[in-house]
Amino acid sequence: MTIKKVLIAILFTLSMLIMVGIAWLMANPLPPIYPYGPATRITANDHVTLRAFGDVKGVHRYHIESKDVNSFYIKALLHYEDRWFYYHYGVNPFSLFRAAGQWIIHGKIISGGSTLTMQVARLIDPHDRTITGKLHQIARSVQLEWYYSKDEILDFYLNLAPFGGNIEGVAAASIKYFGKHPKLLNKNEAALLVVLPQQPSRYRPDRYKDKAKAMRNKVLARLKGGSLINTVQLDLLVDEPIRLFTHDQPPLAPLLSRYLKSQHPKNHTITTTIDFELQSRLNTLMKRIGSQLPRKASAAAVIVQNRSAEIIAYQGSVNFSDLSRFAHVDMARAIRSPGSTLKPFIYGQALDMGLIHSKSLLSDLPSNFNGYKPQNLNGYFSGPVTAEQALQKSLNVPAIQLLNRITPQRFEDKLATANIHLSHQDANLAVGLGGTGTNLMTLAKLYRALASRGEVTTLRTLKIDKVQLPLGNQLDPATSAILSPESSWILFQMLSSQSAPDRVIPSTRRKIAWKTGTSYGYRDFWSVGVSPDYTVAIWVGRPDASPMLGYLGATQAAPIMFDAFDLLPEDQSTLAKPAAVHQTLICWPSGRALAQVPHRDCKEQHLALTINGMTPPSMDLYGNFTLSSQWPIKLAQWLVSEKAMQPSMLLNQASTPATITSLKSGQHYYRSQVDILPLTSSSIQKIQWFINHKPITNPQLHLNNYLGETVVSACINTDCDKQTIFIHP
Numbered sequence: 001m002t003i004k005k006v007l008i009a010i011l012f013t014l015s016m017l018i019m020v021g022i023a024w025l026m027a028n029p030l031p032p033i034y035p036y037g038p039a040t041r042i043t044a045n046d047h048v049t050l051r052a053f054g055d056v057k058g059v060h061r062y063h064i065e066s067k068d069v070n071s072f073y074i075k076a077l078l079h080y081e082d083r084w085f086y087y088h089y090g091v092n093p094f095s096l097f098r099a100a101g102q103w104i105i106h107g108k109i110i111s112g113g114s115t116l117t118m119q120v121a122r123l124i125d126p127h128d129r130t131i132t133g134k135l136h137q138i139a140r141s142v143q144l145e146w147y148y149s150k151d152e153i154l155d156f157y158l159n160l161a162p163f164g165g166n167i168e169g170v171a172a173a174s175i176k177y178f179g180k181h182p183k184l185l186n187k188n189e190a191a192l193l194v195v196l197p198q199q200p201s202r203y204r205p206d207r208y209k210d211k212a213k214a215m216r217n218k219v220l221a222r223l224k225g226g227s228l229i230n231t232v233q234l235d236l237l238v239d240e241p242i243r244l245f246t247h248d249q250p251p252l253a254p255l256l257s258r259y260l261k262s263q264h265p266k267n268h269t270i271t272t273t274i275d276f277e278l279q280s281r282l283n284t285l286m287k288r289i290g291s292q293l294p295r296k297a298s299a300a301a302v303i304v305q306n307r308s309a310e311i312i313a314y315q316g317s318v319n320f321s322d323l324s325r326f327a328h329v330d331m332a333r334a335i336r337s338p339g340s341t342l343k344p345f346i347y348g349q350a351l352d353m354g355l356i357h358s359k360s361l362l363s364d365l366p367s368n369f370n371g372y373k374p375q376n377l378n379g380y381f382s383g384p385v386t387a388e389q390a391l392q393k394s395l396n397v398p399a400i401q402l403l404n405r406i407t408p409q410r411f412e413d414k415l416a417t418a419n420i421h422l423s424h425q426d427a428n429l430a431v432g433l434g435g436t437g438t439n440l441m442t443l444a445k446l447y448r449a450l451a452s453r454g455e456v457t458t459l460r461t462l463k464i465d466k467v468q469l470p471l472g473n474q475l476d477p478a479t480s481a482i483l484s485p486e487s488s489w490i491l492f493q494m495l496s497s498q499s500a501p502d503r504v505i506p507s508t509r510r511k512i513a514w515k516t517g518t519s520y521g522y523r524d525f526w527s528v529g530v531s532p533d534y535t536v537a538i539w540v541g542r543p544d545a546s547p548m549l550g551y552l553g554a555t556q557a558a559p560i561m562f563d564a565f566d567l568l569p570e571d572q573s574t575l576a577k578p579a580a581v582h583q584t585l586i587c588w589p590s591g592r593a594l595a596q597v598p599h600r601d602c603k604e605q606h607l608a609l610t611i612n613g614m615t616p617p618s619m620d621l622y623g624n625f626t627l628s629s630q631w632p633i634k635l636a637q638w639l640v641s642e643k644a645m646q647p648s649m650l651l652n653q654a655s656t657p658a659t660i661t662s663l664k665s666g667q668h669y670y671r672s673q674v675d676i677l678p679l680t681s682s683s684i685q686k687i688q689w690f691i692n693h694k695p696i697t698n699p700q701l702h703l704n705n706y707l708g709e710t711v712v713s714a715c716i717n718t719d720c721d722k723q724t725i726f727i728h729p
Helices: 002-027 071-081 093-106 116-124 131-147 150-160 170-178 187-198 209-225 231-239 254-263 276-290 343-352 387-392 396-406 408-416 429-433 440-451 485-496 553-566 633-642
Strands: 041-043 049-052 269-271 298-305 310-315 361-364 383-386 455-457 479-481 513-518 524-530 534-541 581-588 604-611 668-670 676-678 688-691 694-696 700-702 708-716 719-728
Touching (some): 041 254, 049 254, 071 187, 071 209, 116 131, 131 150, 150 170, 170 187, 187 209, 187 231, 209 231, 254 310, 276 298, 276 310, 276 553, 343 387, 343 396, 343 408, 343 485, 361 387, 361 396, 361 633, 383 387, 383 633, 387 396, 387 485, 396 429, 408 429, 440 455, 440 485, 440 513, 485 581, 485 604, 513 553, 524 553
Parallel strands (some): 041 269, 668 719
Antiparallel strands (some): 041 049, 298 310, 298 534, 361 383, 455 479, 524 534, 581 604, 676 700, 688 708, 708 719
């Protein structure tokens, strides 16, 4: 009966304890592991740190898993701190009894008897060093073991353990003190980091090197006892001094890092597509450029690998440490006027719509498009130009001539299919000359299409994050065709056939299609170039939008763009010509193929790049196809007024024989009476004169050179008028 009562009492007590435990657990759920949010590390594509951000309290930690830490460190940590870690349920009763005995014997706490789980519990939920606090810690440890696996708890310790100052976690400590990834720790470094969390403020090696060395050696001695090192190794290791890493690496791609941190605030690690070595070289280049810029001026650069659409280098300001240049303003994402940089895509749409080929006749002359009067930057007009010349010279009127025919709304709708939206209120012609807003990232995205068969793809900046799921939809970027493969290839040829600005010989010869832009008021200077493998976009200007008079995109941004290309390896790809692109001889002024134009209508011949052999007729100034083979009316009027051409010279006339008007067959002339006879004809076209079937350069007949029957001929092409005269002494 007594035994029965005892059993009942024990069961009752256990039940009560379980109920109390359940009630406590319900009333005291586990606090968040990272109560002040993650400390985020932004890395390059090879996991080298670009920039690190502390948590809300300013604590820095680099999130890591045990499999990515040196195995000797893990073994040493478990042997020194909690060798029964994988066998207990959060609490090691033998360690607690030993700690209690030491407390009773010595009257003070000698060791806490804490397991790694208990240390994690104290880190996420600090408590007083009292019996009540210890019980609270034990309860939290049991909670941790209930909710998480042993490996997860070990990872929590690796990331939360204090290492002095605002450094938490073995990864941040390894990089701060030794300048290396924790996978690369040697035995001495690992031993020091094992003991440092016990009293980080007292053992910090950067402040108390002797104390740190003594504690390191204490750990090494215990590791020898655990057979993790032998006697020979111990003797060698304890004599080694502590060697610290003292070079602070300035942040790379700091503004991109800041942007990604703001977009993904819950991630511990964000791995980017940035190439660390390339980013370092670009950073050096931009700092050098910064020293040459005017006061308050900055610059930005974006480099894209075309095949993957990955951003492999990103510089949001010219020098992140130069606050006088508004260094913390990210000009790669700032909305600014793009100047002439949108023009290639106007020409591309015109090619796809069958409005032009590469040598179509366009009009660069004073014009008025319903009140909009575009001017060229130099104030001059060129008159008749090919589409290729107009684009290369960045002439404004031809671009508006095409945009007026396409219509601004249709142009913008096509951009919108690739999720590219310009910043202005209503679609208008001024958009073609920079009367809108966009940014460097968008231009890099657009120009990449010229080497990607006309396809615009969302640019990638992120790899897979090691802690969270893949960030956003970055692994499957959206792709839209903004140009046809044919028009994009033709644009590439048009833009790559122009010469680069004066500069030293490039380190790598490559074919680059490039375009510059200068915004209204000389506030923004752009240059964007694309090779088969890479796209480079450059902006220069003042972030406060004050003007930089005397500068141009061609003189300020283009040299930087070509210097950035010099940082890149040699292109491995070539752009294959689409089968539908043909070279076709065309005629001016009609713009049609030579085979389609009567001989008399072909004033000039040009070798054009066409799509499917299409040769649309020339357009007048306002975008309408001309119905005749004559020069467009406005262009003809300009040629007469500005180039002093006779109206009859602009007409396409049949090649009929010219009539010689100064001589008649059968006439007789005497040298004693006449020295020179002028030769004239009825034609206004260019005449080739012959005397006795031999050509002469001046339309004059010198009688002293001839005697007897003399034949004078006036020819237009192969059609001639002949007169036979007689010359006497």
